[in-house]
Amino acid sequence: MRLGLVIVLSLLMTGCALWRKDKEEKVESRAERDKAEDVLKPSEALKAEKDEIASPISDRFYLRFSAYSAGVETRMQLDRTEPPVTIPPQPALPPGTALMAEDDLGMDDQVEQARIEFDFRLRNRNHLRVDYFKLNRYGESTAAGLIRFGDINFLPGDRLRSKLDWRVLSLTYTYSLWKSERFEAGAGLGVHVIEAQAEVNEPGTLNRESFSEVAPFATIAANAAFRISKRWSVTARGQTYEYSRGDLTGSLADYHADLQYRWRKNMAVGLGYTRLEYDLEAKPDDKPALFEMRVGGPELFFRAAF
Numbered sequence: 688m689r690l691g692l693v694i695v696l697s698l699l700m701t702g703c704a705l706w707r708k709d710k711e712e713k714v715e716s717r718a719e720r721d722k723a724e725d726v727l728k729p730s731e732a733l734k735a736e737k738d739e740i741a742s743p744i745s746d747r748f749y750l751r752f753s754a755y756s757a758g759v760e761t762r763m764q765l766d767r768t769e770p771p772v773t774i775p776p777q778p779a780l781p782p783g784t785a786l787m788a789e790d791d792l793g794m795d796d797q798v799e800q801a802r803i804e805f806d807f808r809l810r811n812r813n814h815l816r817v818d819y820f821k822l823n824r825y826g827e828s829t830a831a832g833l834i835r836f837g838d839i840n841f842l843p844g845d846r847l848r849s850k851l852d853w854r855v856l857s858l859t860y861t862y863s864l865w866k867s868e869r870f871e872a873g874a875g876l877g878v879h880v881i882e883a884q885a886e887v888n889e890p891g892t893l894n895r896e897s898f899s900e901v902a903p904f905a906t907i908a909a910n911a912a913f914r915i916s917k918r919w920s921v922t923a924r925g926q927t928y929e930y931s932r933g934d935l936t937g938s939l940a941d942y943h944a945d946l947q948y949r950w951r952k953n954m955a956v957g958l959g960y961t962r963l964e965y966d967l968e969a970k971p972d973d974k975p976a977l978f979e980m981r982v983g984g985p986e987l988f989f990r991a992a993f
Contacts, residue, residue, distance in 0.1 A: 757984030793828035
């Protein structure tokens, strides 16, 4: 009985061996085993990946709030309305008075204001920066001499009130020509829209004259950033161009440099300096105008980035 059971089991095992599909399974050769990836050890699998050092070179986006203290110099001139062609020709009208807004109109020559700036990194080397600058000033003074502003003549001793609104929206695209772990530099183009409004009036009278102009400008831009250490970095940028189209001529220059301290991964504080230069000369058929403004000074800023 036992012998028969042993024989039956032996036959079953032999049949299974004949019908198994081991031959269909792929057996790795020695060369294939050598090419296989190494199996991570438990200590290596649990190790955290090395983080990239946060800096202006690695930021994908930043938002900067600045407290800007700047000295201002403003020159402005508004000529009289050009008369129609007459026969016989009339003598040319005297030009408007060239005014220094800070001296002749009593406007502040030192301003404190807030500024805001955005920068988006598109992919790895492309930047799009958005900047908005606004400067509104008012002044009161007494005319020291004859002032011709547009079609109004203000006599010596007249009390004057004035205001000047200056707004600039800038969009600047740059491409990083050089980029490494600690240094980045690039060049690009900027588009700016300038809106200027000026008014001078004599309180209590109808003597009031104003001028406004909206003009687009383009600039050539360059920027650079250098990470000194894990927490300290410097950045610099500049853009300028002279523009002429028909009856409008002007130029724009914007220069900035700063030193910043990264006290948190996504937050930094710093001290910088900004210089802005605007020239705008409009020569329409009526009331040719000239504006020149220089704004420059230090700024303290907070920078949030990721």
